[in-house]
Amino acid sequence: RKEVEQDPGPFNVPEGATVAFNCTYSNSASQSFFWYRQDCRKEPKLLMSVYSSGNEDGRFTAQLNRASQYISLLIRDSKLSDSATYLCVVNRGAGNNRKLIWGLGTSLAVNP
Amino acid sequence: DADVTQTPRNRITKTGKRIMLECSQTKGHDRMYWYRQDPGLGLRLIYYSFDVKDINKGEISDGYSVSRQAQAKFSLSLESAIPNQTALYFCATRRAGGPNNEQFFGPGTRLTVL
Numbered sequence: 633r634k635e636v637e638q639d640p641g642p643f644n645v646p647e648g649a650t651v652a653f654n655c656t657y658s659n660s661a662s663q664s665f666f667w668y669r670q671d672c673r674k675e676p677k678l679l680m681s682v683y684s685s686g687n688e689d690g691r692f693t694a695q696l697n698r699a700s701q702y703i704s705l706l707i708r709d710s711k712l713s714d715s716a717t718y719l720c721v722v723n724r725g726a727g728n729n730r731k732l733i734w735g736l737g738t739s740l741a742v743n744p
Numbered sequence: 745d746a747d748v749t750q751t752p753r754n755r756i757t758k759t760g761k762r763i764m765l766e767c768s769q770t771k772g773h774d775r776m777y778w779y780r781q782d783p784g785l786g787l788r789l790i791y792y793s794f795d796v797k798d799i800n801k802g803e804i805s806d807g808y809s810v811s812r813q814a815q816a817k818f819s820l821s822l823e824s825a826i827p828n829q830t831a832l833y834f835c836a837t838r839r840a841g842g843p844n845n846e847q848f849f850g851p852g853t854r855l856t857v858l
Contacts, residue, residue: 664845675834675849676787719787723845730845734787 635659635733636722642739649710653738655720656702662733663726665696665703668719670737676719679705710742747771750835750850758858763822765853767835775838776818777847778802778810780831787834793818794840825857 638655645651657665665682680687682694682703693706707714720735748769757763767776778790779802789802791810799810807829809821822829835850 666844666846673832673852675851676847677849678844678846681844732789732845732847736784736786 633658634736636720636735638718638720638735638738640736640738642741644741644743645710646743647710647712649742650706650708651710651740652704652706653718653720653740654702654704655735655738656700657720657722657733658701659722659724659733660698660701662701662722662724663730664723665694666721666723667694667703667705668721670717670719672716679718707740710740712742712744715740715742748835748837748848748850750833750853752853753851754854756856756858757825759824759826761825761857763825763855765820765822765833765835765855767818767820767850769816769835769837769848769850771837771839771848772815773837773839773842773848774815775840776812777836777838778808778818778820779834779836780804780829781834781852782831790820822855822857825855827857830855830857 636657667679668676669679670676682696686695691708695704717737717739719737722733725731751766777792779787781787793812811819833853836847838847
């Protein structure tokens with residue numbers, strides 16, 4: 633079993649739809665969590681961090697459930713430009729032993 | 745201008761050739777990383793460096809070597825390329841203690857080994 637697991641999709645949704653992705657992690661010692669976005673053949677870029685209290689940035693909401701060991705990303709009012717792969721990233725360890733574990737990504741296609 | 749640059753952007757080479765991929769950054773970050781990305785395997789860490797002269801192996805370092813010539817430069821070498829090293833290679837940087845532990849990626853190098 634992979635340490636970080638995501639549904640690869642693809643998720644095909646119409647413009648304006650709400651879509652949610654989950655990501656599960658197996659190491660309970662994981663410290664911090666992130667969502668990165670990767671456009672086709674481009675580099676990953678940080679979308680948002682995921683805090684214990686949840687956080688929201690415009691149309692994007694990220695939540696963490698430590699008890700069940702999953703994080704989620706909700707996208708409201710989807711735009712064509714949201715089409716991308718969304719990578720779940722888990723940070724475990726501390727200091728110089730900190731290690732990022734990358735999920736394989738969930739592919740989203742927003743259709744007109 | 746891009747903060748993290750990689751050269752070359754694309755390279756096709758033959759088995760057994762020596763290849764060097766270059767990464768430069770203008771962000772002033774101390775930490776630099778080399779990843780490869782393969783379909784179905786995601787991003788995997790090859791090597792990382794916390795500062796000049798500091799080199800650490802990642803999860804898949806066999807067949808690769810690196811050099812941190814200056815804080816701004818981190819190069820990856822394939823001494824004798826083999827076909828299963830065909831992949832998309834990314835360099836990334838991070839500032840120690842930076843917000844969100846965010847890593848900033850270069851645009852990638854697409855390497856094909858025939």
